[in-house]
Amino acid sequence: MGESRVGFCGLGTMGLAMAANLVRSGFRLTIWNRTPDRAAELIELGASQASSPREVAAESDMVVVCVSDTPDVEAVIFGPQGLAEGARTGTLIIDCSTISPSATRQFAERLAERGIPMVDAPVSGGSEGAQAGTLTIMVGGGDDDFHRARPVLAAMGRSITHMGPVGAGQATKAVNQVILCGTYLGVAEGVLLAMRSGLDVEQVVEALSGGAARSWVLENRSGRMIADEYALGFKVSLHLKDVLIALAMGRDAGVALPVAALTAQLESGLVAAGHGDEDVSVLARAVRSMSEP
């Protein structure tokens, strides 16, 4: 393996599983998480724990970041004891968080001034995909940087596509989230209609899963909607963050996104009602509530 010293910052639902796949693939991994306890499982697998992103960068040729939102990526890279303080010329930063494309371009410019390259590599495929190492990864960045990042990404994902310059991966991920708005709402409405029409809803899902209504959401999230229990998964508060990124892109591009806008409204209500940490399939609760006495 050419560059085997890899760092990882952000061991949440996604990061923990992605980092574990890097260790299993033979990378020498240095890890950091804001809440240090979450690293225990990886240390058992053989990863070394650092006390700051700065220390991670000092120990690594490439560093993967997977944290929640745009300000969090900024804090990990440019904050006190951040990656930028510990990186050397050429240390590659691979940001797998889902954040704003325009902020991504600004971060990359600030890093380039210090000789530190960056690619954006947001992922899709859910917590299941992170665990199985089958994520879909959309990459923005220069050709050389993409080729350097590729072996690391290949240990975490199955479909890896170079979409264009820095920011193109995040823009593609925003498109993904817009498409998912329609899918989640459509599956939620279909499940509700089946339940209230006296059909065997599980049989309906099975029957439709091979036809034109087939989708990842129907296959993997209709069960939560039927049970009305929304274990993670993907926090609805994080999906709302992504939809707001897409709506801002739509405004800049002069494009109306009515389903995404509706989803943002429903999700804002769910977050305000205390459901922000539940899986995004909790959208079904918002749909149901419109038809409850």
Ligand code: NAP
């Ligand atoms: P999560 O379980 O909530 O974990 C968030 C991680 O970010 C934690 O490690 C957290 O540290 C860290 N973090 C947040 N703010 C931070 C800050 N200011 N400084 C340092 N660390 C910070 O989220 P997740 O589901 O893993 O999602 C991570 C990213 O992947 C998000 O951008 C999300 O949109 C994207 N994503 C998620 C999914 C999914 O299905 N879950 C799928 C595709 C993409 P602590 O442990 O200290 O809180």
